[in-house]
Amino acid sequence: MQVERARAEGGGRLWRAPALRPLLAFLGYLALAEVGYRLVLQPEGIGLWWVPQGFALAVLVRSGRSGWPLLTLALMLAEAGVVTAHGMPPPVALAWSLAAALEALGGAWLLQRKLGTPVRLGSVGDWLWFSVLGGLAAPLFGAPLAAAASVLWLGAPSYGLSFLSWALSDMLGVLALAPVLLCLGPERPLRLPRARKLEALLLLAGLLLTTECVFGTRVPGAYLMPLPYLVFPFALWAALRFGMLGAASATLLVVGFAVVHTVEGEGPFVLLELGTRQRVWLLQAFLLVLGLCTLTLAASLAERRAAxxxxxxxxxxxxxxxxxxxxxxxxxxxxxxxxxxxxxxxxxxxxxxxxxxxxxxxxxxxxxxxxxxxxxxxxxxxxxxxxxxxxxxxxxxxxxxxxxxxxxxxxxxxxxxxxxxxxxxxxxxxIARRTAHALEAMRLYEERGEAVALRDDFLSVAAHELRTPLTSLHLQLRRFDALLHEHGAEPVLQRKLEVVSRQAARLNQLVETLLDVARISRGHLELRVEELDLAALAAEVAERFGEDLARAGCELRLRLRPMRVRGDRLRLEQVVSNLLANAVKFAPGEPVELAGEPDGAFACLRVHDGGPGVPEAQREHIFDRFARAVSSRWYGGLGLGLYVSSEIVSAHGGRLRLVDAPGGGACFLTELPLLAQAPRWAQDAQHASGS
Missing domain, CATH: 3.30.450.40 (GAF domain)
Structure with a gap:
């Protein structure tokens, strides 16, 4: 998979024009080289900061290797032109231009090989490798040749001093300027909120003032040596608040001010009672330490932000x-x-x-x-x-x-x-690991959905197939019961027939429940809505449960007040029947309370038994399909009664809840909108269910 319209180099629009790159590199190096020649300490001719070396390295690092030959030629021509313009002999111009090119090429090759392309300074490791390869190793490619040319054609007194002077000035040029150029680019736009812009202006003003006061002094004295460290708080401020670009810019500003004032004979390092080279080396060492510390802190913070x-x-x-x-x-x-x-x-x-x-x-x-x-x-x-x-x-x-x-x-x-x-x-x-686990969960969920759909289809088909013979059986039992009463059969036969009839009725109820589940799953639960008294309906259902309650030894306690609602009579009777059947099943020998009264805009009907109640772990799923609060080994049923009842109540615009009640046991609360105060959402739900 390739990314379309990829660009190999960063930089602005002009830099992205291949034909203009060598020209821009030539002009940039020429201008910075002229600046570098003005930063030479006279009369010794010691270069403090070779600015264009950082520019040359950044140019090659930010370019594809296919463009290196022309860019290197442009940089060499600029170096040779400046050197010749300042009166150096042609061999020196050739040697120095070749040395500068070797340093830039060697450093760029090492950096791209280690850090890839483009080189970014987004972590401590990247910055340290840049410091070692670009700042320390790169000057070694050209410093030997440049020092040799200085000794052979300029009469330099010491090859070692020339080598060290060249290497340090180039190292400072790389570490002061190159990070700024590498941090700039269209992919890193300078967008700061207004508050940060104000902070940046305050930082710039403080850094300029402090740097000018520290390095612009002409007052001699040993007590001046701690003064350079006053710039550290501002440099660290830049690193903490403005990242790598802020730290690199602050370092560049301090280096520029310090070198310019030193060339003009100002600053604490010039006033030391040491030799000229020793003072220059101390200044360069201080500036290198400042840059390394500041940019290392910024890189560490960038790495932390990335993490x-x-x-x-x-x-x-x-x-x-x-x-x-x-x-x-x-x-x-x-x-x-x-x-x-x-x-x-x-x-x-x-x-x-x-x-x-x-x-x-x-x-x-x-x-x-x-x-x-x-x-x-x-x-x-x-x-x-x-x-x-x-x-x-x-x-x-x-x-x-x-x-x-x-x-x-x-x-x-x-x-x-x-x-x-x-x-x-x-x-x-x-991310791939988490995605894979999510995909596996999705697959299992899809398989579960397919299995549930297959189960529902099977139950629906089975219920329909069982419904016909059960209906025939129910009719035959009613006919047989009529014959027994007509011919005066023995009471034993009548009791046996009653048992068989109850079991047949139970089977018929289970089949109807399965069919209701299928209707609910398909969204086909129909309601025939009419005005009715929920209290009277509950009392009628309770009366039909009299024999079952007596057989289970349950005392029924009724506390009902009239409650007018709109609903499907048969479906609401089914809800009350399911709740009373559960109370009889799970709380034999315990009293069962059926209470109902208006509460605000709702008719509230409670069925409270004195049984063991619903365990806390099962409460959340008690209204799910096939959910059971206790083991099926001790209690029969399919675990569908509460699910169907909850769906019926929801279709009426109400809700069925399991609530806490004094004395323990299970207490199910059915809430339906009262007719006179039915809210709009409840009426809409009823109309939608009945349509």
Missing amino acids: EQRLALHARVGELLGASLDREATLGKLTRLLVPAWAEACAVLLTQEDAEAPAAVAHAEAQDEAQLWTRLREEAARPLTRQLAPGERELRVPLASRGRALGWLLLARSERARPFDANDVHSAEE
């Missing part, structure tokens, strides 16, 4: 994956979450018959997303087997759960963005 962002991303991914079991929607949201915040393109491929088919795709550019879909579908026949290592721009992480391959998570970044590092690989693996 916090990764953790926040992991949390958002986990929240997203746990929010829904809809695979297509969830994977689509996942890819949109990762693009463009973390990658420029993202895709999830799922394994289907030894091939990978795209399930979700996102691209930072909308017009490229359709092309990416097409390309991934074309490549679906070729299984993905390669996992890319850190430092590459395309990352493929396998999705696997319980040893089963589910697919791949693909992430891609353009050439303009930084490559994936080890932390990115770890984050991608964590």
